Each structure stands twice: as C-alpha cells, then as structure tokens.
Amino acid sequence: MRHIDRSYIRYLDPKVISKLKGLDLIARMVVEGFLIGLHRSPYHGFSVEFAEHREYRPGDELRYVDWKVFGKTDRYYVKVFEEETNLKAYLIIDKSGSMGFSSNGISKLEYVKYLASALSFLLLRQKDAVGLLLFSKGLDSYIAPSSRKNHLNMLLKELDQLKPGGETSLSTVLFELAEKIKRRGLIILFSDLFDDYENVVKSLKIFRHKKNEVLVFHTLDSAEILFPFTGDMLFRDMETNDKITIDPKSIRKDYREKIENLLTSYKRDFRNASIDYQFLRTDTAYDKALLSYLAKRKKMK
C-alpha cells in the first residue's frame, strides 16, 4: 500500500513558507512538496541518464522500480536518472520599490524570492546552470549561470539579501540584458510589469528573437487587482513617491477594468510572441508556477 507524505504539500502555500527561516530550507520544502504532489502528474523532471539506485519511497512511480534488483535482493529500488544538460537558465528578478507592496503579509518580492529559490533548487537538482539577475532602474546584481553544487548557496545568499527599492525601468534593463546574454537559454522573468506596456513586450520579444525561451512570472498582489480600499486616500507611489488623492470606491470599477485589460493584453501579446506567460498572485500556491516551469522545460527537450 502506498503512503504519501502530504505534509510537504503545505509548503507550497506562500503563507506557510513565509514562516520558515532560511531560503535553502524553503527551497527544499517547496520542491519536495511539489514533487510529492507531482506523482500522478504527467510531468516529471527526471533525466534519462541512469545515475544510481536508491530505495523506494512513497510517491515514487512504479515504472522506475528496478525489478531485476528486486528479483535479486527482494527489496524495492528505483532507478535514478541523471540528465545530461547544457541548459542555462537566467532568473531575472525585478527588485524595484513597487515589488515591496504587500496587502496580505507577503510582498511580491518575498513571494518571488521564495519562488526563485525553489526554482534554483529544482534547476540545479537537474544539473541545469542557473544565473541570477537583479534589477530595478538598471542592472543591480548579476551571478553568472553555473551548475556547480555549491552554486545554490551563492544564489540563495544573494536572494536572501534582496530588498526592494528604486524605480523600475524594465524595458531598458531587458534591452541591456538581451545584449549581454550571448548563449541561448531559458529566461525567467519575475516582475509586476509596471512599466510601459509596449516597451516591455518589445524588449521580451528580443529575447525570443535571439532564440531564447522566455517564461514570464507576472506577479501581483491581490489588492493590486481588486483595489479593495475604502475611504478617501492619499496614494503614494512606492517608487517615485508621487502622491495622489483618490476615493477608491469611485474608481474601483474603472481600475479593475484597466488592470484586467492590461493582463489580457500581456497574455495575448506574449502568446503571440511565443513567450510563456504566467500570472501569479502572491496568495497563490507555488505549484502553479513550478508546473509552468516544468511545462516549459519539457517543451525545451
């Protein structure tokens, strides 16, 4: 009888994850939880190159059980494969002031941090090279892609120190990065995309033009979508410090319409440009994001 330890799955919830300390732990928990939840999924991230045997654990698929070994030893072992890969993944994270916005305890940047950590862990586990780029108005930090075992620590350390700040100039940065990344790879962008819409789409198209695969995690807070505020308010822009007084109720409908239009436009235009687009709310579980990554990764095989 199979037993699945579902306690890991709870670590896909951002609220639960945010209570843990240490990005390495967070990354591991998220990924473990994700993988356990994946056992019936058509996706699996295991490589085709056999690496070693290990004892069967609940959640492992039966097709990977080595029956020959079972015949010899009368114990269950599964075959663990190791993929041979030369994929370079670039995690590009928007760390501008707007990413610090939070209405439910977890800011967009924190959400992205945990997600990027989990992805790094997952990617490195698959022997992919992972690079990290942090930007706001310009490129703030860059860690070249690598698949070394201790590379994860470097990535997590950088992510751990990540703080929101500065204005966004997303398209400018993307243009710059497109020039910088010579070898094609997987571009994973984490951003709220609060920038000039056309320029954002245009800059990402350049990556596609250069044969890169692009995955965009459009991350927003629920308040940025629903605009639930009441009473007259003075809104201060977290990047520019501009201020504006508004009665939220009076504009809520218009705002929702506009943000809906923006999301629809991004989705449509990215699809037309063969860019994978995943909209994430900071209160949604991480498996959605990880699944979209796996889907993307499979497509690249």
Added chain:
Amino acid sequence: MIHLLHPFYLFGLLLASIPLILHLLGRRRIRERPFSSLLLLKEIKKSSSVWMRIKDLILLLLRICFLLFIVIGFSHPLVLSPVPFLGKEAPKDVAILIDVSMSMGMDGLFEKAKHEVRRTFRILGRGNRIILIAFSDRIEEEKEIVDEAELGSFLDNLRITYRGTNIPLPLEVAEKKLLKKEGFIKEIIIISDFQKSALENIESVYNIIRKKKINIYASCIEGNKKNLFFSGWKIEPPFPLPGLRLKIYPKLVSNIEGSSPVEIFMNGVMKGVKKRTEEKTEVFFEIEPREPGYKSGSFRTRGDSLDMDNNYYFSFYVQKSLNVLLVGKRNEYSYLAAALSPGIETPINLKTIEPAELPRINPSQYDLLILYNTKIDGYVKARTMDFLAHGGGVLFVMGNEFTSEVNKIILEDIHIVKKNDAKKGFFTLKMIDTGFEPLSGFKNKGLKNLYDAKFFQYFTIKSNMKTVIESKNGDPLMIAGNINGGKMVLFPFALDSEWAQLPLKAIFVPLIYRLTFYLATKPEKLPEFHIGEPIRISSQKEGKTPLFILPDERKKSPILSATRKDYILKGTDLPGIYKFIPQPGETIPIAVNVKEEESKLDVISFEELKLLLPDIKESEKREGFPTSGKRWIDLFPFFIILSLMCLTAELILENK
C-alpha cells in the same frame, strides 16, 4: 403662519456647523497609503477627482440638512391646518376650578359641584391633561389628575372652608399653568355659585385670558338660598362696667319666613334664647358682668340651609370703673356730685376740683369732664379743648355765672342772646326726636312739669349744635354736638332757680347717668377680624413671645411686625375666639367671624354672568370637547422623516 412650540431648541442650529467642521478636519485627515504604482490611478484620477468634489459637497449638504431638520423638528413647528378636524382627536389641557368657599357649604351645593367635576372629567375622556384647582379667596388645593381614581381621591379629601370667594385669583393661576402646557386646546371651567362679591375685577383678568386663546366655561351651581346670618352686634351702654346691666344686640339677617331662634353663649355656656320674628326683628340679651376684664361670647341660630355662618363671635372689655372729673364750686355742684357718687348704681370714680386746680390735673386720665357753672376761658378753655381733641366728652352745665355773659361767645359758636320781646309766662318743654341716644325711652314723661325757666323769658342760647330739648317757643334747653373732635352736651339746668330744682325730680339721676355714659370716653373697642384676615394686635409688653390659642385649641406663635409694635397671626381659617396671651396670666379674646358678603348669597345666574363676560360658555349644557375647529399640525414627524431621508441618502452616497 408657523408657530414654534419650543423655539429655544433652535439654538441647536449651531449643531449644523459640526458637519462643516468635521468635513474640513476630515479633509486633512486623509490616510496615506503606499501603492506599487500610480500609473493606472493617474489615468483614472481626472474623472474621479471631479466626482469626489461633487460628492463631498453633496455629503456635506446632506449632513447639514440632517441636523437642520432634526433641530427644526424638535422645536415642533406648528402650522394651522386648513381643514377642520374632529375634536376628539385634539389634545386638551383643561383646568377645572372648583369653589370651596363657605357659600358652597349650602345644603347639597358642594355635592352638585363635585358631580359636575366628575361629569366634565368623563366627557373629556382619556389622554387629556386636567388640572384641578380648589379655591376660595385663595388657592386651597391643586393637582394634575390623570385617572378617575385620582379624581375620586382628590374630591373625597376636599373640604369646604370658612373663607370668602375670589374667582379672578384661580383664573390667573389656571392661565399660568395652562400656558406652560403644550396642548393646542386650552380651557378653564369654573364651577361655583358665582357670588357677586367674588367677581370683583374679573373682566380684566377674563379678557387677558381670552386673548391667549383659552376658552372659559362656567357652571353655575344653584341651591337653596334660605339663610340666617349675623352681620354684627352692639352693646349698650357702650361703656360696660361691673354691675351695670348690659344689653347685647345681635344683628341677625334673615330671608326666612317665620321666627328664628337666637341663642347667646358666654364662655361657652348658653345664657339665653330669643326669637326673632318678622314683627320683632331686633332682639337683645341682658347680661350683668360682675367682674371687670375681658369677656367673650357667641350667638347661634339655626334652621337655614347654610350652617357654617350660624355662629357669631364677640368680645368686649369691662372696665373697673368710670372716671369723672367735676370742675366747679363745691357749694354749687353738690347735688350733681351726689347723683354721681359711687355705690349708688354704678362704679363711678368721681373727682371734684375747683376751676383753679384744673391746670394741675391731667384730664386724659378721665373718661368724662363736667364743667359746672364754670366759665370756659383761659386755661379752662385750653384744657377743655385739649380734652375734646382727644375724643373726650364734656358735659357743660350752665349756671348763673353766665347771666352776665350776654352777647358773648361762650365756646366756639355758642353764645347767649338777649331777647327784645321778652315775655313772661310758662313754656311747655318739647323733646325733639333727633335720635339722641341718652333721651331714648324718656319721651316727655319725666320732663313735663319742668316748664318754668325764667332765664329764657329774657335770654336764649344760639348755637349751630343740635337742639335735643327745646321749649315750645323754640328756645334750646339742651344742645348736643361735636366740638374739636369730642362730644359736648350743653345743659343749662342751673341757670335759674326753677330749673335748679331739676335735681329733685326723679328723672334727674337716670338722665345724668344717661348723659354720663353717652359722653364718657368709650373704652377702646377690641378689634374684630374676619376669616382670612391676619390678626394684628399691638403689645407693648417686653419679654416672652406672646402666644395665640386657636379655636381648635391649637397653639400658634404670632410674628412681630416690621415696626416691632404689633404681633401678627396669619392663617385665620376657623371662626371663633382666638385667645391672645401677651404674657402668662393675661388673655385677650379676639373674635374672628366669617365674611358677611359670603353669607349674603348674593349670586348671579349664568345669564347675568354672560352679560358681564360676553363670550363665556355654559359648561353644563355641552356634551363634548370641543366640537370643531382648526388644528395646529405639528411638523415634527415631517422634519424627522426629512432628516432620516438625508441620513439614508448620505449612507448610500458614502458607500457608492
């Protein structure tokens, strides 16, 4: 026309400034909120900010209107309805004035009045505010009545008083009470027998009340008007002395046919009964006080419809003796002195002096001054005029001293005139019926043989004083009158030898006594009071505070007047003898009686009352309150609804 029931509530309009202030403060207190990007907001802001301003203004307006309407509502604006309404719907404030003065104590009258109160209460029905005011010549009781139980209790405890009636007083009180009430229909109902004396100055009060839109109804309670009462009394002689037989006359007023009994009580003991008949309207009682001092008593009658005025109280003082000062020559006045000597009939204290001694005497210590054949000039005149000025009486006996005083003024306008046509002969004396009290009852009996007065053959006396005995030819033989504030009788019986024999006649002593008691200074009469009047009595005694013992044996201390010369006892609610005790061992009885006008039962009918107060209405004939009229409509609910509408609109707009 709009009328505000509580205009002072309008001060609450200041509240309307509160939303304005809060609004302005609120604007400053807009919460700041960091937001990721204002890109989208700025695009929407343009249209939003205009709406926000409009919305702010509308909200402000609604909040001000909400408070305005609330405040105006609570000030109860009233408008006259253009449509007549049915009376039963109208709230009423009614003051019922019930007369509890003595005249209402007539057989059955008070019960009729109470019945009318109950009837009125029933007609008014529930939901009305009724003030009951019981009145006499003051307000006796007043109470707001809510239900019949309270009404029954109030009426059961109500008692008729001995006091008089004053209708304007409760009218004014009722007016003040009604004006404080919020009702739109105000009425006063007077339930009384409406004595004429109770209506003094009522027109002005009535008109003032009518101008204030208060309707006045009257219920004239009629009853049996047969009544006996005492209007006063008198005592004769007016100078009571121990051993002197006194006649006490009660003044009984009656409108009853047949005889009425009158009893006299002295110190609570009945001393006699007399019957007053239509023929014999004056009755008297004879008493003979043996000791000097204060005496008190009462009269009683019965057989009429009003029992409360059937007792009448009196008190008087019996002086120890009467002090007479006789001035003259000892050899001349001996028979007069003998007539007045103490011990013969009454206790007279006689002092005789020569004219020359008069300056050394203080005449004010005496009750009577007799000048016997003494010329009134010089110090004698001065003393005599002084004595008269103090209200004293002077008996002036003319003798032969005056035969030489022809054509001279003896005193004031009295002078002796010589006759030119002197005739000898005899003259018949004539008593003139002038009502001169000392001669009443004598007629001509005792004087018919006294006609030989030679003096008057040659002389006569001219005076403006009243001649009470004259000879047939018109010569005055006794004249009486007032001089310088005092009484004087001039009696020239000693002018000649024939007349000088008058003292030998049997009539002399009683005549002299009559004149003596007539002229003697009357003792200061004890004051008498009526119910409701304060007893004011002077007392020079120092020391312990005096005391009053009331007819019901209660003790009460009087208050000292502002001048500190009089003691005043307020609250004379019971008729009877009030015993004033200025110091231990001394008691002065003061009689307090009911008011005569309250006993007269001089009432007026409703028709007569209507002539006096033109638009007064008869209470007993109506069946309901009031039949029709225009109604003040209170706009309170209207304004409250308006304010609630404002509140609702504000809440809707706020949440939009």
